[in-house]
Amino acid sequence: MALEMIVLQDIRITRNGELNSLELNELFRTNNWQVEPHERLDNSIRSTWGWITARRYDDNQLIGFVQVISDGIRHAYILKMIVHPNYRRHGIGSKIMTELMELLKENELVPTLVATPGNDNYYKKFGFEAESNGFKAMCIR
Template identity: 35%
Template sequence: MNLRLQKELPDCQQFFDLYQTTGWKHPFNDQQLFQAISNSWFTLSAYKNQELIGFGRIISDGIYQALICDLIVKPEFRNHGVGTTILRALLEECRQHNILLVSLFSARGKSDFYKKFGFVERDASAPGMIWDQTKSPF
């Protein structure tokens, strides 16, 4: 596959259309999602011709912690190496900056994909947590 990787942000509408293919539930509109990715430390877009078919981003302090977010591949391009190419490039960016602690959120059923790259699930004795303001008592 002729895949072109680009560090610049994709077009807002193209990103929103790609994001919609995930089925992830969210209350955000296209402009809010674009603002979110615009605030990233590093982004990578994957194109086949002019079509955005994949995306991934890193939120980081640039020194020792990074969080990989929104690794998305259009359904018809999954299992063709697009996600692997994006993830490798994201991890290489972390490696080049000597970032040793890289975390991520995995969509349901996708953890085996990340395990191939050396990611491990957090130990039950040190579980991660997330705050959801819609469920918060204050």
């Protein structure tokens, strides 16, 4: 399938669907995020609250992923949002985030994330703000 022909109808978005660390690590490698040793990624998948995947219909290739860690009561931390470079700018990431935001809303969880520099505007369209009601994301570098 030519990249120009990719449309959302060719992509399946799934909540907490099939996932293994080998295919996830392959997706991460497209962004230089590979996890070694491989068992660390297995542990991360097992301990997560949930995830959303994007897969091609024709061959089931994993092309997008986002992970959520949550207390299951109020707070949800969104991490590892990634779309394969060959599939970016086709609305796949937005579809993943829309599905994720619906999942969090259904479970009455308040989402938090740390955006990489330059991605603020992307997340703003889902309701995130750089600072919200005096709260600030803080981290140690």
